[in-house]
Amino acid sequence: MRHFQILVAGxxxxxxxxxFKCPAKDGQYEDSRQCDKYYxxxxxxxxxxxxxxxxxxxxxxxxxxxxxxxFNVDCGDRTELQPAxxxxxxxxxxxFFAHENPAVCNKFxxxxxxxxxxxxxxxxxxxxxxxxxxxxxxxxxxxxxDAAANTILKDGFTCPTxxxxxxxxxxxxxxxxxxxxxxxxxxxCLNGVEPRxxxxxxxxxxNEDSQRCDAPENVPGCEDWYKDEPSAPPSAKQGKKA
Numbered sequence: 001m002r003h004f005q006i007l008v009a010g011x012x013x014x015x016x017x018x019x020f021k022c023p024a025k026d027g028q029y030e031d032s033r034q035c036d037k038y039y040x041x042x043x044x045x046x047x048x049x050x051x052x053x054x055x056x057x058x059x060x061x062x063x064x065x066x067x068x069x070x071f072n073v074d075c076g077d078r079t080e081l082q083p084a085x086x087x088x089x090x091x092x093x094x095x096f097f098a099h100e101n102p103a104v105c106n107k108f109x110x111x112x113x114x115x116x117x118x119x120x121x122x123x124x125x126x127x128x129x130x131x132x133x134x135x136x137x138x139x140x141x142x143x144x145x146d147a148a149a150n151t152i153l154k155d156g157f158t159c160p161t162x163x164x165x166x167x168x169x170x171x172x173x174x175x176x177x178x179x180x181x182x183x184x185x186x187x188x189c190l191n192g193v194e195p196r197x198x199x200x201x202x203x204x205x206x207n208e209d210s211q212r213c214d215a216p217e218n219v220p221g222c223e224d225w226y227k228d229e230p231s232a233p234p235s236a237k238q239g240k241k242a
Contacts, residue, residue, distance in 0.1 A: 031078065038066065172192075
């Protein structure tokens with residue numbers, strides 16, 4: 001586990017310019033104490049710079065941009081960091097971060113310049129902040145994870161306990177279920193236990209019999225789903241069970 005110290009960025013950069021001695025070769029060089037700070041050396045003149053908040057400097061990267069995610073960089077004794085610039089659910093402007101609810105272990109955020117993308121791990125896996133990927137729960141070693149938090153959607157849907165069979169009579173590994181009121185949407189239960197809310201492309205509706213997206217005229221109760229002014233809600237659809 002990495003432990004970092006937070007510094008006052010402005011003062012650190014000012015003092016560093018005067019202290020760092022550039023090697024003979026121009027280039028970018030790491031600071032000896034702060035992992036997200038580096039020096040741009042041109043003609044023997046050093047300019048202290050910082051990686052974007054959340055990223056750290058890796059002198060071994062051959063590209064011009066040598067800032068990377070902390071789980072890809074061995075900071076060693078460079079344990080200091082610039083002050084965090086949190087925004088919304090992002091503890092720092094850039095990086096991969098666990099869900100703010102410690103009970104939700106299968107979701108994480110990819111933060112880019114303070115904007116986040118929520119991502120869900122493959123069924124059965126937990127997000128590991130120290131490697132930045134989804135791994136088996138015993139590898140992640142996270143505490144307080146609530147299995148129930150991964151098994152209910154915002155609209156209240158949970159995967160039925162009865163096994164569903166596919167068109168060949170075999171038990172479906174990832175069974176699908178029609179949405180009770182929206183012809184275009186449907187649910188898929190990963191490994192039969194973890195629900196996902198999905199949808200057909202515009203112009204198609206979900207066919208519960210074939211378990212595929214289909215033309216509206218082939219699905220009773222959904223024939224008029226895309227008409228501008230349907231005469232009545234799809235009553236037959238209302239009677240279907242998810």
